[in-house]
Amino acid sequence: MPNVLQQYLDVFQAAQQRWLEAHSDYLQQLWRQPLLPTHRQQLAQQLENSLASGASLLRASADLHNDLQVLNERWLGRQQKCWQEYLTTLPKPFGHCMLPMDASLSGCLIASRASRQINHFASTRLSNAPLQAVRGAQRSYRQPDK
Incomplete structure (x- = not known):
């Protein structure tokens, strides 16, 4: 159990570092912008840079969620291995009664992988998506009317 807690702590520390870097980038981008853009190209560049740094913030949050799901899958995998080892120690009649539990652990692991992906x-x-939009x-604004 201490190993699992240490892994969770490591995931949160790495996520905090990624989020702080993304947040710092976002704030630097925000403060570097002039108050009033002088031409259309400058306005477009400001908008794109703001959206790109905002996307980094969203990705940092998504990466944390993904890392936690990966850690959860590892834990489920270890639990399933322990369960299977335990099943081999049971007498045959009891082992068959425990198969639904084994199947449910397998189902949880498969569902966890699928949902993470x-x-x-x-x-x-x-x-x-906002940046692409x-x-x-x-592009559509630049195209002349036909």
Whole structure:
């Protein structure tokens, strides 16, 4: 158990460091901007830079969630191995009664992996969505009317 707690602490420390770096980048980006942009290109660059640093903040949060899910999967995997070792020590009649528990541990592990992968994909795509939307709007704004 102390090993698991240390791993959780390490994950949170790494996440805090990533978040502080992303937050620092965001604040530096915010303070470097002039109060009033002088031309359209400067305004577009300010908007894109702000959205990119905001996406970094979202990614830092998503990375923490992903790391915690990975740690949870490792813990579930270890629990499943311990359970399977325990099942081998039981007499045969009792072992068959415990198979539903073994199946449920396997199901939890599979569901955890699937949800982590889906969540990671969605969160990384979602963090870039505002930036892609602004770029798309800029492209359509630049195109002449037909």
